[in-house]
Amino acid sequence: MDQWWINGRAGRQVDITDRGFTYADGLFETVAIRAGAPRFLGLHLDRLLTGCGRLGIAVPTRASLAADLKASVRDIPYGVLKVFVTRGPGPRGYALPDRPAPTVAWGTGESRAQPSLPIEIRWCETMTSANPATAGLKSLGRLEQVLARAEWQQPEIAEGLMLSTEGQLVGGTASNVFLVAGDRLLTPGVNRSGIAGVMRRVVIEAALGAGIPVLETELSAADVRNATEVFLTNALTGIRPVRQLGPQRWATGPVTGQLCRLLFAAGVGECAGES
Amino acid sequence: MDQWWINGRAGRQVDITDRGFTYADGLFETVAIRAGAPRFLGLHLDRLLTGCGRLGIAVPTRASLAADLKASVRDIPYGVLKVFVTRGPGPRGYALPDRPAPTVAWGTGESRAQPSLPIEIRWCETMTSANPATAGLKSLGRLEQVLARAEWQQPEIAEGLMLSTEGQLVGGTASNVFLVAGDRLLTPGVNRSGIAGVMRRVVIEAALGAGIPVLETELSAADVRNATEVFLTNALTGIRPVRQLGPQRWATGPVTGQLCRLLFAAGVGECAGES
Numbered sequence: 060m061d062q063w064w065i066n067g068r069a070g071r072q073v074d075i076t077d078r079g080f081t082y083a084d085g086l087f088e089t090v091a092i093r094a095g096a097p098r099f100l101g102l103h104l105d106r107l108l109t110g111c112g113r114l115g116i117a118v119p120t121r122a123s124l125a126a127d128l129k130a131s132v133r134d135i136p137y138g139v140l141k142v143f144v145t146r147g148p149g150p151r152g153y154a155l156p157d158r159p160a161p162t163v164a165w166g167t168g169e170s171r172a173q174p175s176l177p178i179e180i181r182w183c184e185t186m187t188s189a190n191p192a193t194a195g196l197k198s199l200g201r202l203e204q205v206l207a208r209a210e211w212q213q214p215e216i217a218e219g220l221m222l223s224t225e226g227q228l229v230g231g232t233a234s235n236v237f238l239v240a241g242d243r244l245l246t247p248g249v250n251r252s253g254i255a256g257v258m259r260r261v262v263i264e265a266a267l268g269a270g271i272p273v274l275e276t277e278l279s280a281a282d283v284r285n286a287t288e289v290f291l292t293n294a295l296t297g298i299r300p301v302r303q304l305g306p307q308r309w310a311t312g313p314v315t316g317q318l319c320r321l322l323f324a325a326g327v328g329e330c331a332g333e334s
Numbered sequence: 335m336d337q338w339w340i341n342g343r344a345g346r347q348v349d350i351t352d353r354g355f356t357y358a359d360g361l362f363e364t365v366a367i368r369a370g371a372p373r374f375l376g377l378h379l380d381r382l383l384t385g386c387g388r389l390g391i392a393v394p395t396r397a398s399l400a401a402d403l404k405a406s407v408r409d410i411p412y413g414v415l416k417v418f419v420t421r422g423p424g425p426r427g428y429a430l431p432d433r434p435a436p437t438v439a440w441g442t443g444e445s446r447a448q449p450s451l452p453i454e455i456r457w458c459e460t461m462t463s464a465n466p467a468t469a470g471l472k473s474l475g476r477l478e479q480v481l482a483r484a485e486w487q488q489p490e491i492a493e494g495l496m497l498s499t500e501g502q503l504v505g506g507t508a509s510n511v512f513l514v515a516g517d518r519l520l521t522p523g524v525n526r527s528g529i530a531g532v533m534r535r536v537v538i539e540a541a542l543g544a545g546i547p548v549l550e551t552e553l554s555a556a557d558v559r560n561a562t563e564v565f566l567t568n569a570l571t572g573i574r575p576v577r578q579l580g581p582q583r584w585a586t587g588p589v590t591g592q593l594c595r596l597l598f599a600a601g602v603g604e605c606a607g608e609s
Contacts, residue, residue: 060351060426062452063350065350069349071349071351072347072348072350072351073347073348073355074346074347075338075340075347075348075418075439075441076335076346077348077604078356078471078480079354079361080348080352080354080355080474081474081476082474082475082476082477082479082480083474083475083476083477084476084477084480087356089426095434095463102503114477114481115484139426141426143350145357146480150336151364151414151438151443152483152508153476153479153482154483154484154485155480155484156485161446161482162508164350166350181487185467185469186466187465188460188463188464188465188468188499189463189464189499190462190463190478190499191461192461192478192481193477193481194459194476198477198478199355199356199357199358199477200357200358200474200475200477201358201428201475201476202357202358202359202389202468202473202474202475203357203465203467203468204357204428205353205359205421205428205430206389206467206468207428208427208429209390209429209430215383217587222502222528223482224463224464224465224466233427233428251442264540273396301577325553
């Protein structure tokens with residue numbers, strides 16, 4: 060990221076007593092910038108502000124936050140916007156501060172446009188926790204994903220799939236996962252583990268709009284093995300078809316191809332060429 | 335805290351790309367300062383450096399860290415030392431930085447001496463996750479404890495007990511829990527949930543030294559109900575006997591009293607008056 064703003068001021072320094080640092084008491088969003096605008100900003104703000112509500116963090120004013128974010132990315136043709144909301148600084152101890160002053164911060168940076176090509180992935184040994192209190196939230200507590208991502212260095216492996224401690228498929232370290240089984244699209248629910256991804260939501264809506272049945276449910280490693288198509292989603296990469304997982308290989312199938320075309324038409328330009 | 339040091343310099347500003355902030359990719363210690371010295375510093379450093387090893391964070395040099403921490407608290411008669419080690423700043427993404435530069439930070443503050451009197455506690459509805467990858471670590475990811483502590487405001491309730499998502503007793507939001515059953519001392523294991531508390535370790539060693547059998551094991555809410563004595567431990571408060579939990583009341587029993595006397599003799603001055 061090239062430029063940071065913290066509570067409305069240019070800067071990149073956070074107070075060490077900020078509860079985002081001391082307790083992971085906060086949330087973040089990673090937003091694609093396309094042609095000077097934050098893509099799917101409404102969906103990102105929906106998730107961010109819903110999360111603030113769940114955590115009891117005083118919610119930033121949606122309209123002014125949206126306006127500030129849009130202004131910050133206006134001159135960036137293609138890049139990334141990362142937004143943080145934390146409960147702000149506080150005295151030692153888990154109890155909420157008497158008068159919380161949440162921290163709202165964001166950073167922007169340019170990046171290089173590239174299409175989302177089919178990828179090779181692996182299984183991670185590190186599991187994700189299962190906890191309804193934090194499930195679905197994009198909270199700052201991401202140590203499990205860090206440990207999972209540290210399991211491999213090979214550049215040809217683009218992502219790792221994680222199971223929950225309850226044995227359920229959760230998704231990639233930084234992506235949601237979809238499976239095609241029969242004529243249906245399957246994806247893990249996010250009420251016990253995982254993150255309610257924005258691109259996940261976009262794909263679900265696109266599929267439903269195209270008459271493809273979608274099931275958000277409990278899935279296992281066996282469901283991945285039995286799937287006829289597998290793809291990952293992420294706000295920055297759209298749909299990435301999985302072409303290899305260990306010994307198993309997939310061609311990019313018709314459902315994935317159809318969804319890529321639908322997302323391309325909806326402004327997810329990196330979903331080009333998959334058909 | 336009154337004074338902060340970050341990477342050897344006085345200051346309290348952390349870079350917003352510090353992975354402690356962005357991903358809870360780090361650890362902390364809360365150490366009692368007594369008579370100008372960090373109490374049980376060796377045990378705190380054991381846990382901190384073991385945790386760094388588990389996370390693959392380049393371990394600070396123990397001797398120099400110990401010397402710096404001791405020097406920082408020399409003029410504080412009674413207070414708190416909080417120490418952080420994170421993986422340091424990094425680019426966006428969970429993958430470890432190519433050349434990590436860990437952040438080592440600490441803060442000191444004075445506090446008021448007070449004996450650890452018997453307390454009233456409650457049950458929390460928020461559960462702790464169960465995950466061997468992070469169990470036992472005092473990681474920066476403490477959102478579950480924050481949410482649990484936010485369940486009550488009544489000042490007469492000193493702590494809340496948490497169960498894991500697997501239904502096992504874990505401990506207080508900011509303490510470990512011990513039960514007396516028959517002639518044995520029971521405490522939850524920390525290999526799936528919870529934190530391997532320093533005062534927990536001190537109590538276990540004191541009990542074993544006094545010939546009291548200690549069992550670190552899976553425990554349930556029913557085990558709490560059936561216990562003849564219950565107490566909580568924390569590095570800053572020593573042993574706090576539980577006198578009330580919902581409708582149930584306990585007097586401070588003989589095992590708790592004996593352990594308080596042993597800890598008092600070992601330098602845990604706040605364990606006075608329990609006999």
